[in-house]
Amino acid sequence: MAILLVCAVVALFCFLLIREGDRSKNKQLAKDINPLFLNVLRQHNVHTFEILQDKLYPGISTGPKQKPFEVHRILYDKQGRYFLYLQIQDSPPTLMAISKERALRAIGR
Numbered sequence: 001m002a003i004l005l006v007c008a009v010v011a012l013f014c015f016l017l018i019r020e021g022d023r024s025k026n027k028q029l030a031k032d033i034n035p036l037f038l039n040v041l042r043q044h045n046v047h048t049f050e051i052l053q054d055k056l057y058p059g060i061s062t063g064p065k066q067k068p069f070e071v072h073r074i075l076y077d078k079q080g081r082y083f084l085y086l087q088i089q090d091s092p093p094t095l096m097a098i099s100k101e102r103a104l105r106a107i108g109r
Contacts, residue, residue, distance in 0.1 A: 036087065036093050037071075037073070037085065037087070037093065040085065040093050040094075040095050041075075041095065044083075046075070046081075046083065046095075047077075047078075048078040049075045049076060049077045049078070050076045050077075051073055051074070052074045052076055052107050053074040053106065053107045054073050055070075055072045055073070056070070056071055057069065057070040057071075057072075068088050068089035069088075069089040070087065070088050070089070071086070071087040071093075072084070072085070072086055073085040074098075074103050074107055076103070081097060082097070082099065082100055082102070082103035083095050083097055083098060084098050084103075084106075
């Protein structure tokens with residue numbers, strides 16, 4: 001009985017360590033987002049903008065349901081253009097021009 005209890009405690013401790021590792025990795029990725037984001041905008045001559053929607057999906061790096069860290073943003077710039085910004089962990093970020101209708105549908109307006 002005592003061995004089972006020790007095994008359960010060790011398993012729980014290992015699980016919590018893995019989850020904390022995912023959290024700290026996600027925090028670091030979140031800190032790295034904005035410089036990459038601003039650099040991509042500059043490359044596309046987008047200097048003044050409003051973020052209409054900002055979604056961050058934390059990643060899971062262990063276990064059977066592994067998934068990458070993701071950032072999805074809908075932007076509107078001063079020239080009346082709409083953009084979709086996507087960044088997926090370990091991949092270069094992407095900025096795509098989208099129609100006003102598509103942008104408004106995506107944000108639920």
